[in-house]
Amino acid sequence: xxxxxxxxxxxxxxxxxxxxxxxxxxxxxxxxxxxxxxxxxxxxxxxxxxxxxxxxxxxxxxxxxxxxxxxxxxxxxxxxxxxxxxxxxxxxxxxxxxxxxxxxxxx
Numbered sequence: 001x002x003x004x005x006x007x008x009x010x011x012x013x014x015x016x017x018x019x020x021x022x023x024x025x026x027x028x029x030x031x032x033x034x035x036x037x038x039x040x041x042x043x044x045x046x047x048x049x050x051x052x053x054x055x056x057x058x059x060x061x062x063x064x065x066x067x068x069x070x071x072x073x074x075x076x077x078x079x080x081x082x083x084x085x086x087x088x089x090x091x092x093x094x095x096x097x098x099x100x101x102x103x104x105x106x107x
Contacts, residue, residue: 020026046057068075098104 046055046060048056050056050059064075064078068079
């Protein structure tokens with residue numbers, strides 16, 4: 001061992017010298033930027049102003065609410081699901097015979 005390594009006690013980069021060096025990033029460029037996805041683009045486009053202080057999104061949703069008030073079933077369902085959430089779906093399943101290797105336990 002050389003005298004400089006003995007003074008430090010540990011080699012830089014761990015025992016093998018191949019690990020991380022203190023104070024130096026292992027990923028200097030950082031995480032690559034992700035591509036813009038459709039929801040990001042839609043948020044940007046619908047945030048633009050149309051009439052005064054109203055955005056495109058506000059105008060579109062106003063139209064959906066107006067259609068719901070006129071009895072359009074799709075619009076009514078759209079508004080209800082966004083305000084109250086979609087109802088939980090109950091799935092019932094009946095198994096006549098269990099696959100080989102499965103057991104049932106009645107508690």
